[in-house]
Amino acid sequence: MKILYITIVLVFRSLYPLYAQTGVLPQLDTNSKVVQPLPSNQAPDDVLKKLSDLIHAGKYPEAQQLAAGLLIAYPNDQRLIKAKALLDKLPVATAAPAGNQPGTNMAPAQPGVAQYTGIDKVEHNSLIELGREAQATTDLDQQKILLHKFMDESQPFLVKYPNDVLLWQLRAAAALSLNDIPSGYDAGQKLLASGMADNDPGIQSLLSQLNLKGMLDKQAADNIKRFTWLLGIWDVNFTWKHGNGYRGKEDFVLEGTSIEGYQINTATNTRSIEPDLRLVDLKSAEISYECYLPAPGTEDMYLYLHELGGGVHGWESELSAVFKGYSWYPSGWQKVISFTPDNAGQVVLIIPSQDYRQGSKVPTAQPVTLTLTKFNKK
Numbered sequence: 001m002k003i004l005y006i007t008i009v010l011v012f013r014s015l016y017p018l019y020a021q022t023g024v025l026p027q028l029d030t031n032s033k034v035v036q037p038l039p040s041n042q043a044p045d046d047v048l049k050k051l052s053d054l055i056h057a058g059k060y061p062e063a064q065q066l067a068a069g070l071l072i073a074y075p076n077d078q079r080l081i082k083a084k085a086l087l088d089k090l091p092v093a094t095a096a097p098a099g100n101q102p103g104t105n106m107a108p109a110q111p112g113v114a115q116y117t118g119i120d121k122v123e124h125n126s127l128i129e130l131g132r133e134a135q136a137t138t139d140l141d142q143q144k145i146l147l148h149k150f151m152d153e154s155q156p157f158l159v160k161y162p163n164d165v166l167l168w169q170l171r172a173a174a175a176l177s178l179n180d181i182p183s184g185y186d187a188g189q190k191l192l193a194s195g196m197a198d199n200d201p202g203i204q205s206l207l208s209q210l211n212l213k214g215m216l217d218k219q220a221a222d223n224i225k226r227f228t229w230l231l232g233i234w235d236v237n238f239t240w241k242h243g244n245g246y247r248g249k250e251d252f253v254l255e256g257t258s259i260e261g262y263q264i265n266t267a268t269n270t271r272s273i274e275p276d277l278r279l280v281d282l283k284s285a286e287i288s289y290e291c292y293l294p295a296p297g298t299e300d301m302y303l304y305l306h307e308l309g310g311g312v313h314g315w316e317s318e319l320s321a322v323f324k325g326y327s328w329y330p331s332g333w334q335k336v337i338s339f340t341p342d343n344a345g346q347v348v349l350i351i352p353s354q355d356y357r358q359g360s361k362v363p364t365a366q367p368v369t370l371t372l373t374k375f376n377k378k
Helices: 001-020 045-056 060-073 078-087 118-136 141-161 165-178 182-191 202-214 219-227 316-322
Strands: 232-240 243-255 258-263 277-280 288-293 302-307 312-314 332-335 338-341 346-351 370-375
Touching: 045 060, 045 078, 045 258, 060 078, 060 118, 060 202, 060 316, 118 141, 118 165, 141 165, 165 182, 165 202, 182 219, 232 312, 243 312, 302 316, 312 316
Parallel strands: none
Antiparallel strands: 232 243, 232 370, 243 258, 258 277, 277 288, 288 332, 302 312, 338 346, 346 370
């Protein structure tokens, strides 16, 4: 350990002067959220300041990943090349990065760039600049917006020019940051088919990251594409033995290899912290559909409760105060009774209700039907 510590200190001392040269690292402008790329073949000074700060703090894995990502957009920046070479000598630099820092999913590469002319060259250069801007943005929300814009705008260009390896590398890196499995799978297949993967460490690094995140799994990619229409916000109405009405909204999002739904209480304009609906195991040919039935004291969700021969419904926070001391069965994650998309652009879900008596057959004998109608599209 002592030898490792001395190695880290020596490399750190050799790195810091690289970034402390006069005029290289001005103070970071904290009022600016988007870093402007100046000049076009050099990484922005603000981002190099961030890299220097990571090194100064001893956060070598994060520094290594940030330097690697910037090298995709700025492959001729000698400061980045030297920094990356020194960081790669540190054994700790090969560890997985902590958190999703801007650019941490990028890997170094020798870009395979086609030769374009006219408007195609302009469009290609614009896409590269957009990719650079996304990587150099230190605000994660703004980065996400720019990455989505890059993905949207690069897609039609790659339909026309499907063999641009640099753009596929950038799309693979963006897919990692966005946790976009279908896009990551498509980019991974293009990089594998390019014939450059075996000899290019940058492409190998990207493919390894895609594989670790399950983005080279064809079944998962196909299943997610199959259910892309479900993502977004839906209006929810319910019917059951003891009444019917409007429940609020449901927001479906992609979380890894699951699609999860979160309740939105439109009366209070609040979104549940935990999901209540989900499609799980999208890596499997057999997808499971599940619903979460709340227990007393659960974070606020809607409740359909049989009690004393009748039934009540409402938000858990309201009913738990009325039925203090009750336990509700079943609770936790349960299989839905049915999940049916229909021809009118709706989804019909049938889920168990709940009872205050353990072992009661009423929840499945008198289930709740949820009818979801698309509110908007993400």
